[in-house]
Amino acid sequence: MTRYIIRRILWTLILMVAVSVMTFVIFYVLPSADPAQLRAGRHASPQQIEEIRHKYHLDRPLLDQLWFYFQGIVTRGDFGISYVNDQPVAKLVFSRLPATISVAIGAAVLWLVSGIAIGIISAVRRHSRLDRTTMSLALVGISAPVYWLGLVALYLFANDIGLIPILGGSGSYRPITVDPLGWLNSMILPWIVLAIAFAAFYSRLLRGTLIEVMGEDYIRTARAKGLPERTVVMHHGVRAAITPIVTAFGLDLGALLGGAVLVEIVFNIPGIGRLAYDAILHSDLFLIQGTVLLAAFFVIVANLVVDVVYAYLDPRVRYE
Amino acid sequence: MSEPLLQVRDLVKHFPITRGVVFQKQIGAVQAVDGVSFDLMRGETLGLVGETGCGKSTTARMIARLMDPTSGEMLFEGQDLAALKGRSLKQARRDIQMVFQDPYSSLNPRKRVGSIIEEPLRIHGLLKEGDARRKRVQELMDRVGLNPEHYNRFPHEFSGGQRQRIGVARAIALEPKLLIADEPVSALDVSIQAQILNLLRDLQRDMGLTMMFIAHDLSVVRHMCDRVAVMYLGKIAELAPNEALYAEPQHPYTEALLAAVPSPEPGRRGQTSQGLAGWFLERQRHWPVVDQLNIHHRAKDSTLCPECFAEGFPEWLRNITWRGRTPAWPVALGCVAVERELAYGENFPLT
Amino acid sequence: MSTPLLSVEDLSVQFDTEDGVVRAVDGVSWSIEPGRALGIVGESGSGKTVGGLTLLGLTRSNNTTIAGRAMFGGEDLVAMQDEQLRQIRGKGIAMIFQDPLSSLHPFYRVGDQIVEAIQAHSEASDKAARARALELLGLVGIPDPRARLDAYPHEFSGGMRQRAMIAMALSNEPKVLIADEPTTALDVTVQAQILDLLDRLRRELGMALVIITHDLGVVAETADDVAVMYAGRIVEKAPVEELFARPMHPYTWGLLRSIPRLTGSREEPLLPIPGRPPSMISRPPGCAFADRCAYVADECRVAEPILSPAGTTIASACLLPETGRRSAWSGLAAGGDTDAAFKVLRGGK
Structure with a gap:
């Protein structure tokens, strides 16, 4: 097991280096325009561009540039300067993290709990009215675009424009450290909107796997032992059917932490997704690079966590 | 021919x-x-x-x-x-x-x-x-x-x-x-x-x-x-x-x-079927001098410890020396030299 | 002979499927006494497995219709409430299956799975249950049981897995053990060990053993009585020696003559049963075996044969004359061919 984990961690590190190099190639080598000019923003003077070229070693050979790029990231956490905001990228990103984490974690708890519960009930009462109803709704949830759901939610419940103005609407975000109640009030709609789409997918996924697992020989054995049906379902069925959920959950959460772009824009939440979106609008190259690296980082770490949890859940994985 | x-x-x-x-x-x-x-x-x-x-x-x-x-x-x-x-x-x-x-x-x-x-x-x-x-x-x-x-x-x-x-x-x-x-x-x-x-x-x-x-x-x-x-x-x-x-x-x-092999003729029950271990124990006296059998097994598999081999196996099998973490012992099986990776007892039924 | 421990009377199991109603088991009766071994032989689709599963209520569902009775300890398993039947599963009647790898949960340690079985029917503490599990693994001949307790099923060999399954089945000292093709997935030397083990346990613990198999060799070596199933019904039932020496049903003859043997001449061709079993959905009237039977008579296609005595200890479901069948088999057993047997059996008509 330890051996397996060490191996996964080493692979993760290698992957991160590879992703960083690829990002470097995308942002330093591939652009057709002058990298220095791109980094300087839209309205820079020739003098500013020269300054940037020198400061970021863009006048040096490519390998040197790669070296400085890595050195900056690893030793100083230096991801460059956002010229639009005139602030270090790292600082900007970290200031926006709490909002994204709030959105992602809250929604994740919500969709995980509801998705699993609905999935189990639907699988156990297959073809019942309850199953048919929830699964039809789930199909709607999967098909509906998140931004549309978000707009509908605002239209219905937001305290400024809603028909039933009971919850915080667009732009009502407050940091949890400043105003916990305001934070909660502003988060409920984004959580629900985000959770609907994911819960729909998770419940269908779990229902499918659980139905398959309940036909396995070891479920028959569990019943033949005389275990109560509840134990058979929860302890033997769900335990085996949960593994694809774990995989999906890790990857979804990882991707969301890298920026819940649509939700953050619809609800005007100052998170990473919003930051990346603005950076793209303003061609703020260093900032784009920073958010891309952060998103990649979360996805890679999520993969690592999924692999380790998977090995814990399924003993067969521990032996290569 | x-x-x-x-x-x-x-x-x-x-x-x-x-x-x-x-x-x-x-x-x-x-x-x-x-x-x-x-x-x-x-x-x-x-x-x-x-x-x-x-x-x-x-x-x-x-x-x-x-x-x-x-x-x-x-x-x-x-x-x-x-x-x-x-x-x-x-x-x-x-x-x-x-x-x-x-x-x-x-x-x-x-x-x-x-x-x-x-x-x-x-x-x-x-x-x-x-x-x-x-x-x-x-x-x-x-x-x-x-x-x-x-x-x-x-x-x-x-x-x-x-x-x-x-x-x-x-x-x-x-x-x-x-x-x-x-x-x-x-x-x-x-x-x-x-x-x-x-x-x-x-x-x-x-x-x-x-x-x-x-x-x-x-x-x-x-x-x-x-x-x-x-x-x-x-x-x-x-x-x-x-x-x-x-x-x-x-x-x-x-x-x-x-x-x-179970035979579709009732009445043979009890006389014929025997496992490999039984075969080992019953047959060993007929074997010529043992010269070579290599059994490797994975180091992690604790269940194939020397003790458990020793319990059911004849004297000459017990005198095998274990080398390092992946013991390979030369033993004997008369006419065949058997050399085989032994994974979890799969290919070498013990009882 | 003591009173039956488990007695199945006219059991029928039907599945509603998209293609129609499948009559998987169709009026089956048998009984078993303590310490005896009953072999149920049949090919795939003969209903032998479904019958076993049904006794434990494992085929119950909205699409299944179960009729008949299965008396165990004075109560009818077929009519019993789910919860009451659950308490009999694994305690009164236990079952083991064909593929021991897929029958054990891949994510749990073998010891834990046995402990779970023990605690399903008793208030035993974790410690006591674990001690009992250890004892059971030893009983079924697993070497170094203490270490094996904490191993996962994929770390066991095929034979060891089946031993572990047997240990689990024995954990609550069941009165009846139903073994469904227990050795089909195993190598022949391992098969011999598992059959020996089942035989030993039956004698030592006084359990009744129902062994379901397609292998006539396995039946011959383990069973006291044999029921031969074809297309959902028992076509022949007899003590094992009687069945192999003087079978009275043409299907049993076919089975016995179609298997290659370890002794005797190998120059004779095997005599396969032509055709294949009938559809279980739309069964033609008459004897289900009629289409494959070399001795079929007109009435076989009209009337359904019922299982009736054809001698002192053998019961057979065949409409052909009893004496004719007896002489026909004598001819076949002595090396005569099907034509000669046909003359003996049908010549008079």
Whole structure:
């Protein structure tokens, strides 16, 4: 097991280096325009561009540039300067993290709990009215675009424009450290909107796997032992059917932490997704690079966590 | 005695066992086939029997060139199959055909039966496309006892026994010199098995086929084969003419195998069946001086500790010295030297 | 002979499927006494497995219709409430299955799975249950049981897995053990060990053993009585010696004559049963075996044969004359061919 984990961690590190190099190639080598000019923003003077070229070693050979790029990231956490905001990228990103984490974690708890519960009930009462109803709704949830759901939610419940103005609407975000109640009030709609789409997918996924697992020989054995049906379902069925959920959950959460772009824009939440979106609008190259690296980082770490949890859940994985 | 069609010499297949954190390095090998030699005479049926993991299927797959041997020679009409490439390999493949165990998974479910049987003709460019091939396919279907009218049906419309007939038709389409049947009846019901066995026997007689018949069922092999090779842990323990092997098995393992087969004659209960350990204990006094048996096992497997070996095993086995974390002990087994990766007791039943 | 422990009377199981109603088991009766072994032989689709599963209520569902009775300890398993039947599963009647790898949960340690079985029917503490599990693993002949307790199923060999399954089945000292193809997935030397083990346990623990198999050799070596099933019904039932020496049903003859043997001449061709079993959905009237039977008479296609005594200890479901069948088998057993037997059996008509 330890051996397996060490191996996964080493692979993760290698992957991160590879992703960083690829990002470097995308942002330093591939652009057709002058990298220095791109980094300087839209309205820079020739003098500013020269300054940037020198400061970021863009006048040096490519390998040197790669070296400085890595050195900056690893030793100083230096991801460059956002010229639009005139602030270090790292600082900007970290200031926006709490909002994204709030959105992602809250929604994740919500969709995980509801998705699993609905999935189990639907699988156990297959073809019942309850199953048919929830699964039809789930199909709607999967098909509906998140931004549309978000707009509908605002239209219905937001305290400024809603028909039933009971919850915080667009732009009502407050940091949890400043105003916990305001934070909660502003988060409920984004959580629900985000959770609907994911819960729909998770419940269908779990229902499918659980139905398959309940036909396995070891479920028959569990019943033949005389275990109560509840134990058979929860302890033997769900335990085996949960593994694809774990995989999906890790990857979804990882991707969301890298920026819940649509939700953050619809609800005007100052998170990473919003930051990346603005950076793209303003061609703020260093900032784009920073958010891309952060998103990649979360996805890679999520993969690592999924692999380790998977090995814990399924003993067969521990032996290569 | 007729001349040999196939001469197998020192055939070896090792599957590497690798371990490593980032870079894999080989730490050992599973010796699936470990020095097998035999001659296959023209027109005879040679049986290959043994238990799971004894290397019988691996041997067959190497001869059919579905797998490359680690070393050794397979002379087919004087040509070494292992060395063949390109055009000559294609020719050899035409002469060597296989029938597989599972009639459900070995036929493409999306293809019509006619097209499945025709495929070898198509690949080797035999007969003109269209009527000539269709006629040949229908002849083949008739030959294996299928209704030629069913040319356009899909495999799932046939029962297990009929599917195996389709597999046989495909295998004989090219009129091969050697037919390798790998457990052709073990997935079939008792009453259907006999149909397929009779079909294979008839075909062999009528077409003058040379056949390698691989099975775990000793009575089936006895019925089908002229000579039988018993494989154990990657080696041939005994190869003898059919009658001699069943009447007077020379190797203790053959004897153990034969004794273990449940016989459809009540009243033998309790006298005959015995496991390998029983065989070990009962047989050891007849063995000549032990000289070599290597058993490797994975270091992590705590259950195969020296103590547990010691409990059920004779004195001479207890005096084995363990070396390091992957003990390999030279022991003895009389006539066979057994060398084998021992993973979780799989290939070496202890009780 | 003591009173039956388990007695199945006219059991029928039907599945509603998209293609129609499948009559998987169709009026089956048998009974078993303590310490005896009953072999149920049949090919795939004969209903032998479904029958076993039904006794434990494992085929119950909205699409299944179960009729008949299965008396165990004075109560009817078929009519019993789910919860009451659950308490009998694994305690009164236990079952083991064909593929021991897929029958054990891949994510749990073997010891834990046995402990779970023990605690399903008793208030045993974790410690006590674990001690009992250890004892059971030893009982079924697993070497170094203490270490094996904490191993996962994939770390066991095929034979060891089946031993573990047997240990689990024995954990609550069941009165009846139903073994469904217990050795089909195993190598022949391992099969011999498992059959020996089952035989030993039956004697030592006084359990009744129902062994379901397609292998006549396995039946001959383990069973006291044999029921031969075909297309959902029992076509023949007899003590094991009687069945193999003087079978009275043409299907049993077919089975016995179609298997290759380890002794006797190998020059004779095997005599397969032609055709294949009938559809279980739309069964033609008359005897289900009629289409494959070499001795079929006109009435076989009209009337359904019922299982009736054809001698002192053997019961057979065949409409052909009893004396004719007896002489026909004598002829076949002496090496005569089907035509000769046909003359003996049908010549008079």
